[in-house]
Amino acid sequence: MKMKGTEAFVQVLKNEGVDLMFGYPGGYAVDIFNELYDQDDIEVVLPRHEQGAVHAADGYARSTGRVGVCLVTSGPGATNLVTGIATANYDSVPMVCFTGQVPRSLIGNDAFQEADIVGVVRNICKFTIMVRQRKDLVRIMREAFYIARSGKPGPVVVDLPSDMMKEEFDDQFGLPISIRGYKPNTKVHVGQIKRSMEMLKEAKRPLFLVGGGVRLAEAGRVMTDLMEVSGVPAVTTLMGRGTIPTDHPLYFGNAGMHGYYAANVAIKECDLLFSIGTRFSDRITGKIEEFAKNAKIIHVDIESSSISRNIHVDVPIVADAYAAITEMLKRVEHCEVEDWIDRIRGWQAEHPMVQQQPPHTDKLSPETIMREIGRRYTDGIVVTDVGQHQMWSAQYIDLNGNTQFITSGGLGTMGFGFPAAIGAKMGNPDKRVVSISGDGGFQMNLQELATAMAYELPVTVCILNNGFLGMVRQMQELFYDKRYASTCLGWKKSCERNCSDPGKKCPPYTPDFVKLAESYGAVGIRVFDQEQMEAAFDRAAENQNGPTIIEFILDPDELVLPMIKNGATVDQMIVTAPVYTD
Amino acid sequence: MKKRWLALYVENRPGVLARIAGLFSGKSYNFSSLTVGETEDPTVSRMTLCVAGDDPTFEQIKKQLNHCVEVIKVTDFTNTALHMKEIMYLKVKGCSLKEKNDLFNIAQVFGVKVVDYGKNSLLMECFQTEERNNSLIALVRESYKQVSIVRGGSVAVESISVQDR
Numbered sequence: 001m002k003m004k005g006t007e008a009f010v011q012v013l014k015n016e017g018v019d020l021m022f023g024y025p026g027g028y029a030v031d032i033f034n035e036l037y038d039q040d041d042i043e044v045v046l047p048r049h050e051q052g053a054v055h056a057a058d059g060y061a062r063s064t065g066r067v068g069v070c071l072v073t074s075g076p077g078a079t080n081l082v083t084g085i086a087t088a089n090y091d092s093v094p095m096v097c098f099t100g101q102v103p104r105s106l107i108g109n110d111a112f113q114e115a116d117i118v119g120v121v122r123n124i125c126k127f128t129i130m131v132r133q134r135k136d137l138v139r140i141m142r143e144a145f146y147i148a149r150s151g152k153p154g155p156v157v158v159d160l161p162s163d164m165m166k167e168e169f170d171d172q173f174g175l176p177i178s179i180r181g182y183k184p185n186t187k188v189h190v191g192q193i194k195r196s197m198e199m200l201k202e203a204k205r206p207l208f209l210v211g212g213g214v215r216l217a218e219a220g221r222v223m224t225d226l227m228e229v230s231g232v233p234a235v236t237t238l239m240g241r242g243t244i245p246t247d248h249p250l251y252f253g254n255a256g257m258h259g260y261y262a263a264n265v266a267i268k269e270c271d272l273l274f275s276i277g278t279r280f281s282d283r284i285t286g287k288i289e290e291f292a293k294n295a296k297i298i299h300v301d302i303e304s305s306s307i308s309r310n311i312h313v314d315v316p317i318v319a320d321a322y323a324a325i326t327e328m329l330k331r332v333e334h335c336e337v338e339d340w341i342d343r344i345r346g347w348q349a350e351h352p353m354v355q356q357q358p359p360h361t362d363k364l365s366p367e368t369i370m371r372e373i374g375r376r377y378t379d380g381i382v383v384t385d386v387g388q389h390q391m392w393s394a395q396y397i398d399l400n401g402n403t404q405f406i407t408s409g410g411l412g413t414m415g416f417g418f419p420a421a422i423g424a425k426m427g428n429p430d431k432r433v434v435s436i437s438g439d440g441g442f443q444m445n446l447q448e449l450a451t452a453m454a455y456e457l458p459v460t461v462c463i464l465n466n467g468f469l470g471m472v473r474q475m476q477e478l479f480y481d482k483r484y485a486s487t488c489l490g491w492k493k494s495c496e497r498n499c500s501d502p503g504k505k506c507p508p509y510t511p512d513f514v515k516l517a518e519s520y521g522a523v524g525i526r527v528f529d530q531e532q533m534e535a536a537f538d539r540a541a542e543n544q545n546g547p548t549i550i551e552f553i554l555d556p557d558e559l560v561l562p563m564i565k566n567g568a569t570v571d572q573m574i575v576t577a578p579v580y581t582d
Numbered sequence: 583m584k585k586r587w588l589a590l591y592v593e594n595r596p597g598v599l600a601r602i603a604g605l606f607s608g609k610s611y612n613f614s615s616l617t618v619g620e621t622e623d624p625t626v627s628r629m630t631l632c633v634a635g636d637d638p639t640f641e642q643i644k645k646q647l648n649h650c651v652e653v654i655k656v657t658d659f660t661n662t663a664l665h666m667k668e669i670m671y672l673k674v675k676g677c678s679l680k681e682k683n684d685l686f687n688i689a690q691v692f693g694v695k696v697v698d699y700g701k702n703s704l705l706m707e708c709f710q711t712e713e714r715n716n717s718l719i720a721l722v723r724e725s726y727k728q729v730s731i732v733r734g735g736s737v738a739v740e741s742i743s744v745q746d747r
Contacts, residue, residue, distance in 0.1 A: 118597060119597070119600065122597070122600060122601055122604050123604045123605070123608040126651070127651045129597070130596075130597075132596075147651060179651065180654050181592075181593060181650065181651050181652055181653050181654045182651045303645075303649065304645050304648070304649075305642065305645035305646050305648070305649050308638065308641070308642075309642055309645075
């Protein structure tokens with residue numbers, strides 16, 4: 001039966017099980033939206049900016065494990081997706097983005113709202129293609145979903161010229177998918193697994209380093225089993241946080257730049273680093289020559305290109321984390337490493353992950369807020385933005401049971417958190433969702449408050465307001481002689497040009513987040529102390545009709561510690577806040 | 583920096599060359615030569631490319647290329663007997679009769695053809711290895727000022743029974 005491109009488009013979405021997508025229309029996508037208008041089983045969520053759509057699709061995908069879908073128009077609609085596509089690509093999120101395109105006869109003519117989006121995103125997605133012929137539409141769409149969700153997942157961008165979508169063709173929807181250049185690895189090399197298990201048994205000071213790949217493979221449970229059977233301790237990367245219950249006695253926290261002291265020292269001292277689903281990013285390794293210097297390294301990753309790229313690996317295992325760990329569990333033996341674990345416990349006792357006395361005790365400390373969130377949002381979804389609050393979230397929020405932790409780890413995209421939380425809530429209407437942002441990052445996508453109101457999404461939106469781009473400010477405080485270049489968000493024309501000493505004379509902060517919330521019809525609460533905090537969270541839990549913004553007023557002097565400076569070593573870790581005598 | 587050769591079978595469609603080139607520029611890899619043409623299957627193109635880099639970089643390049651959906655197959659020629667040739671045009675202008683005669687001798691010794699000829703100029707068509715083309719260029723440049731060169735980049739194919747290059 002012949003059907004139009006737009007009809008075939010909808011049919012493929014249905015066959016792929018898409019019941020929710022994020023879409024922003026425009027001239028060259030209007031035909032597709034027109035077709036979707038009649039579809040009762042596909043909800044099309046209208047964000048207030050295409051970047052909101054793509055981050056929401058990302059949050060939806062991360063929280064449900066399904067493919068996130070967004071649909072936008074050509075030109076600016078498409079280019080507004082770029083940051084979101086790169087974000088999803090870095091963190092291996094399955095996503096398919098459809099972009100409208102000018103008619104084929106106009107391509108290359110600098111037509112109105114024309115952009116070579118395939119050319120723009122080529123290097124920041126898993127796969128991208130323009131559908132140049134109507135007969136290829138269904139095949140390419142199906143391949144797009146397959147590529148997005150299989151192997152190491154990632155975003156796929158499909159560009160759809162508007163005239164092609166109007167053409168009719170007799171499509172076949174059930175043909176087997178076979179892409180000759182794409183054969184994701186599904187096997188596990190048992191020989192390498194055996195070798196790794198022998199090395200684990202022989203090691204005196206073995207340590208698991210667990211990354212986001214374990215979460216993607218939904219292998220947290222088997223990973224915890226592997227730790228328990230072997231008795232070998234584990235640390236996680238930022239993306240691996242939450243795969244192992246954070247209160248597990250063999251778990252010693254996050255490694256890396258703002259990781260736990262004990263975790264980083266353990267990596268330095270271990271003689272076998274058994275890493276699963278991590279790519280040894282510079283945030284984890286610091287100075288690469290000094291990283292895990294005394295250790296043999298086993299590296300399990302689904303992508304051969306991740307192995308031995310940043311660091312020399314002794315035993316590579318190319319496999320899906322779940323498949324690999326399951327094979328390991330068949331062979332693993334208990335390791336007698338109690339002495340080693342005692343040493344790690346010793347480092348933990350030396351510098352536990354607790355905040356030092358905050359500079360001004362009358363104010364809320366980040367740790368207090370994060371621990372409260374951890375207590376209240378059990379079995380919920382915690383979505384962070386990027387910056388100091390993200391690191392505090394990773395340090396202090398306990399993730400036990402089924403609490404999910406969603407964060408832009410690889411690209412570090414400010415503005416990600418709030419729209420991603422919207423996507424997570426839409427995908428998990430029965431779970432409590434809390435979004436944590438700084439005052440900087442929240443302002444990058446605050447327009448999505450309208451979306452959250454429109455869909456009556458009861459998301460708790462925590463804004464940690466210290467009036468600064470805190471992460472950069474922290475670097476400026478520690479390494480740039482307190483020269484706060486372009487990081488004060490409270491600065492106004494009436495201020496000194498280069499103010500280094502913000503204090504009582506500062507002008508009022510813009511915007512007033514409470515009034516902002518109210519202007520959207522949402523609930524806004526400002527919190528200065530612990531008592532107000534508890535009341536605010538109670539109020540947020542009651543409000544089921546829309547988002548509740550809780551603005552926490554923080555001291556800008558709060559630092560994320562410990563810290564290993566970019567490219568430095570564990571020995572140079574800054575553990576305690578500097579004391580200024582001037 | 584060692585020079586190494588790779589052959590890629592890729593999808594023959596718009597954007598694939600840009601994908602490969604983009605991968606190299608995006609990851610700061612260098613290639614010193616790249617040729618591309620259709621194979622016996624019109625939906626498949628074959629690229630021959632020469633990469634200069636250390637061993638880990640070369641391994642990483644191969645992995646990254648394999649990782650591309652558009653790339654069907656990557657063949658490493660490091661330990662492979664090959665037939666490999668480059669086409670090059672070498673034009674010399676502003677030469678005397680004696681100089682032209684000398685150039686004929688050079689062409690004969692190098693086994694390349696003089697395919698065009700004028701009052702003061704001469705054109706050689708050189709179909710030989712890249713190294714021999716380099717040597718020829720060096721020799722001609724020693725004695726002639728107005729030399730223009732057009733190089734096509736090498737193409738290579740695995741040998742059937744010949745064991746060296």
